[in-house]
Amino acid sequence: MAFNPKVRRYLVIFLIAGWAISLSCFFLRSNKPGCRKQKTAQFYRDNRLLMGTFWEVTSPDKKAGEIVFSEAKRIENLLSKYIPESEISQLNRTGRLKVSPETFYIIKRSKEFWQETGGAFDITVAPLVDIWGFSDQKHKVPSEGLIKDTLRLVGSDKIILHEKDNMVEFKFSGMKIDLGAIAKGFALDCAVTKLKEKNISSCLINAGGQIYALGKGPEGNWRVAIQNPRQRQVSKIIELEKEESVSTSGDYEQFFFDNGKRYSHILNPLTGYPADSGIFSVTIVADSGLTADALSTAVFVLGKTKGTELVKKFNNIEIKIAE
Numbered sequence: 001m002a003f004n005p006k007v008r009r010y011l012v013i014f015l016i017a018g019w020a021i022s023l024s025c026f027f028l029r030s031n032k033p034g035c036r037k038q039k040t041a042q043f044y045r046d047n048r049l050l051m052g053t054f055w056e057v058t059s060p061d062k063k064a065g066e067i068v069f070s071e072a073k074r075i076e077n078l079l080s081k082y083i084p085e086s087e088i089s090q091l092n093r094t095g096r097l098k099v100s101p102e103t104f105y106i107i108k109r110s111k112e113f114w115q116e117t118g119g120a121f122d123i124t125v126a127p128l129v130d131i132w133g134f135s136d137q138k139h140k141v142p143s144e145g146l147i148k149d150t151l152r153l154v155g156s157d158k159i160i161l162h163e164k165d166n167m168v169e170f171k172f173s174g175m176k177i178d179l180g181a182i183a184k185g186f187a188l189d190c191a192v193t194k195l196k197e198k199n200i201s202s203c204l205i206n207a208g209g210q211i212y213a214l215g216k217g218p219e220g221n222w223r224v225a226i227q228n229p230r231q232r233q234v235s236k237i238i239e240l241e242k243e244e245s246v247s248t249s250g251d252y253e254q255f256f257f258d259n260g261k262r263y264s265h266i267l268n269p270l271t272g273y274p275a276d277s278g279i280f281s282v283t284i285v286a287d288s289g290l291t292a293d294a295l296s297t298a299v300f301v302l303g304k305t306k307g308t309e310l311v312k313k314f315n316n317i318e319i320k321i322a323e
């Protein structure tokens with residue numbers, strides 16, 4: 001996801017045409033006398049490649065795009081395992097580092113999600129991500145022995161957090177963390193905080209299919225369409241009534257075939273193998289990007305029954321599974 005340098009092969013969620021029609025009415029009104037020009041405010045759209053994916057910002061405020069992009073870039077510089085100077089890369093190299101409050105916060109929240117999801121969400125999967133070739137796109141099925149050895153480095157209980165000085169420490173050498181399943185959601189939340197500080201109250205951010213909706217769009221609530229990743233057709237339209245985030249995790253984002261079997265980039269931290277829970281995509285709607293992002297990954301690992309049970313433990317979560 002977010003931190004992989006290769007841009008996602010498919011966008012799972014795309015914005016439905018409602019507001020696009022409004023936009024075209026505004027810009028093309030001289031040629032289209034039927035457009036209701038008085039009712040539709042001007043919305044600007046801006047896009048950028050960040051965190052390994054395509055970000056699109058739609059807002060009546062021209063400055064929104066730059067605010068969102070610079071915040072996402074700041075978070076990427078802190079958390080990306082692909083940027084050698086990032087705090088996460090330094091920690092992965094040294095196994096012990098005093099980090100910024102934000103990095104400490106996201107590692108701490110990730111540990112909590114590990115606990116709450118019974119280990120399905122686990123940022124210490126990084127060494128597994130490496131041996132399956134998802135970090136450098138040199139995909140391969142590792143030997144059982146290598147998977148077993150690597151599993152010794154996995155488990156968020158092996159991350160030690162020292163609250164008093166924001167020190168993060170790994171219990172074993174060789175451990176690494178990968179925030180790819182949560183950092184984009186966190187970046188969305190941070191970007192929205194910045195927008196609010198600048199009194200921007202209407203904005204839709206689509207970060208490669210991960211969405212944050214703030215306020216209202218040109219014609220009322222923001223609406224997003226979820227696409228069925230296999231059939232490539234709209235399977236559901238979600239209307240976002242309040243401030244909400246939508247996150248989708250699926251097996252179509254990064255995957256490879258070996259001997260006719262499909263292996264995807266979301267791994268089951270308990271087995272060391274790519275998740276094989278019988279679903280091919282899950283969409284979560286939550287009140288924060290961080291929660292939506294973490295839970296969509298976890299539910300993808302857990303599957304329909306356990307995943308549906310899990311989200312009941314959280315408040316106001318909507319879930320949609322494709323299988």
Ligand code: AMP
Nearest residue numbers: 001120121122180181249265266267297
């Ligand atoms: P997402 O697209 O948000 O579901 O995140 C998937 C990315 O998170 C993968 O590309 C890996 O970098 C990382 N990842 C894989 N499996 C897990 C897992 N079980 N828990 C946490 N992160 C994972």
Ligand code: MG
Nearest residue numbers: 181293294297
């Ligand atoms: Mg995620």
